[in-house]
Amino acid sequence: MLTGDEVAIKMEPLHVEHETNHPPTLAYEPVIYKLLGKPSVGFPSLLWAGKDHGNYVLILERLGPNLASLFKFCRRKFSPRTVCMLAQQMLARIEYVHSRGLLVVDVKPQNFAVGMGDNAHVVYLFDFGHSKLYLDPATGKHHPYVKNRSATGTAVYASIAAHRHYELCRRDDIEALFYVLVEFYCGDRLPWQGIYAPSYEAKLERTRDMKAGPAFRDFVAAHCPPELQAYYSHYTNLVFTQEPDYAYLKGLFVKRVKAEGWDNDAKFDWIDPSLLEKGTLIPEEYVVAPRFVDEVELDPS
Structure with a gap:
């Protein structure tokens, strides 16, 4: 909203954990990004992670095609x-x-x-x-x-x-x-x-x-x-x-x-x-x- 930059947003419902007895990957993945630190090149920037409206949400720098x-x-x-x-x-x-x-x-x-x-x-x-x-x-x-x-x-x-x-x-x-x-x-x-x-x-x-x-x-x-x-x-x-x-x-x-x-x-x-x-x-x-x-x-x- 402030910069107009496009981002990549990953979402996963909170109820998945209760249905499968496994924690959602999006609750875990931000921890890995923090452990990776701040590499100089080749990894998307983690912009925000948290819960919003019943979902785990991960917001990353947008990339091109895989x-x-x-x-x-x-x-x-x-x-x-x-x-x-x-x-x-x-x-x-x-x-x-x-x-x-x-x-x-x-x-x-x-x-x-x-x-x-x-x-x-x-x-x-x-x-x-x-x-x-x-x-x-x-x-x-x-x-x-x-x-x-x-x-x-x-x-x-x-x-x-x-x-x-x-x-x-x-x-x-x-x-x-x-x-x-x-x-x-x-x-x-x-x-x-x-x-x-x-x-x-x-x-x-x-x-x-x-x-x-x-x-x-x-x-x-x-x-x-x-x-x-x-x-x-x-x-x-x-x-x-x-x-x-x-x-x-x-x-x-x-x-x-x-x-x-x-x-x-x-x-x-x-x-x-x-x-x-x-x-x-x-x-x-x-x-x-x-x-x-x-x-x-x-x-x-």
Whole structure:
């Protein structure tokens, strides 16, 4: 009302807690934003949080379209150059979250978006309703490895440990991002998307087995570029409490950009679609703007 700025407003009814016996995520998410502090770039500003007219309300800086929507507009195929540039920024956002003693938990394309206006080249990470601490704030020690935890995250991108209901660690965020980058690079569905199973539970089990089995390792070797193969090798060799080598992982994509002679200028495919074989789904006379973007809802499996 005072500035005329547009904002993003998330709302969740207060009665959800009484119906499900679980606290609404919007009652929890502001705590995560406060723990994140004030990062210099790549996270929306928290403008207000509280209760209003029977709802939990979260007001955030407004962002542009998310990467799932942009991926759809680019006909579900990003150029290798765009994948490399996205990977560097996405890894940097996850690295920052980890530096605050937190896990993202739900890493997926829908939770990354580009900024507005002068920040249209910046990739933002948002939606921390499933985030959790991996460091004990009192002792600074890594939480212990335990089994029989509740499964969290989105099944398509969830780590193998999440499928197995194990305690999560930093490796699991890195693994989930790998599945996102493979989807972006290969342009087709991940091997476990669209599979048949007689029930949702059976589908989850089959998805877990496919991620952990030799067929996916063969898929990575056959269809992924060297930088993604090296990424896969790195995270699969991490132990539970081990910190990922973020500089090494980001460097894999920087090396590819330099080797190809590409400009690392954040001019992504939806800004400059000349590198796409089939172009985009956006007519040339349109400019990428939120009013042309509908939220992409994925099947929960």
